[in-house]
Amino acid sequence: MASLSNPPSSSSSTTYRVECFGDSLTDGWMPTTHGVEHFPYADTLRKTLRERGDSVAIGHKGFPGATAEELLSMPSMKPFLPAVAGVDLAVLLAGTNDLAMRSHQADKANAIFQDVWKMHLSCHAAGVKTVAVAIPKSHYQTTSSSAGQTAAEINELLRAVCSEHEDVCRFFAWPESL
Numbered sequence: 001m002a003s004l005s006n007p008p009s010s011s012s013s014t015t016y017r018v019e020c021f022g023d024s025l026t027d028g029w030m031p032t033t034h035g036v037e038h039f040p041y042a043d044t045l046r047k048t049l050r051e052r053g054d055s056v057a058i059g060h061k062g063f064p065g066a067t068a069e070e071l072l073s074m075p076s077m078k079p080f081l082p083a084v085a086g087v088d089l090a091v092l093l094a095g096t097n098d099l100a101m102r103s104h105q106a107d108k109a110n111a112i113f114q115d116v117w118k119m120h121l122s123c124h125a126a127g128v129k130t131v132a133v134a135i136p137k138s139h140y141q142t143t144s145s146s147a148g149q150t151a152a153e154i155n156e157l158l159r160a161v162c163s164e165h166e167d168v169c170r171f172f173a174w175p176e177s178l
Helices: 041-051 068-073 077-084 108-125 139-143 145-164
Strands: 015-023 029-032 035-038 055-063 089-093 129-133 169-172
Touching: 015 041, 015 068, 041 055, 041 089, 068 108, 089 108, 108 129, 108 145, 129 145, 139 145, 145 169
Parallel strands: 015 055, 015 089, 089 129, 129 169
Antiparallel strands: 029 035
């Protein structure tokens, strides 16, 4: 199996198979100065890796408005998990919608983290390594200090658990500016 810390070299004939799964950010809907535009990060990842000389096949499945809890229970998650068994790496980004949708929940950061981590564990059980993409900064987080604090707590929990499980999971902090 391909190693996260040792990707195929440009001389390798191995095609790296990656699947991106998550919420609307994975689907590609991003706020811009012109409104909301469609930019799946899988496209940028594919381009970047190919420019590096890597042979990659990258798919993505995003669900606008879905919380991590919904992603775990929706019928679309069930077909995703077996499909993941055929890939080298799953890139997971979830939890952004939970910040607003689960505002009533006690210990919200830990509850959201647990759901996101369950997605990773499902992939690990299928023998697939994962990348945990941090919840990025958003306009909502600047208008709600509790949302910003919750996102920071979730990201720190993800960073910590990934460092404990580096053999199967890596943490990726979303760039501040794209």
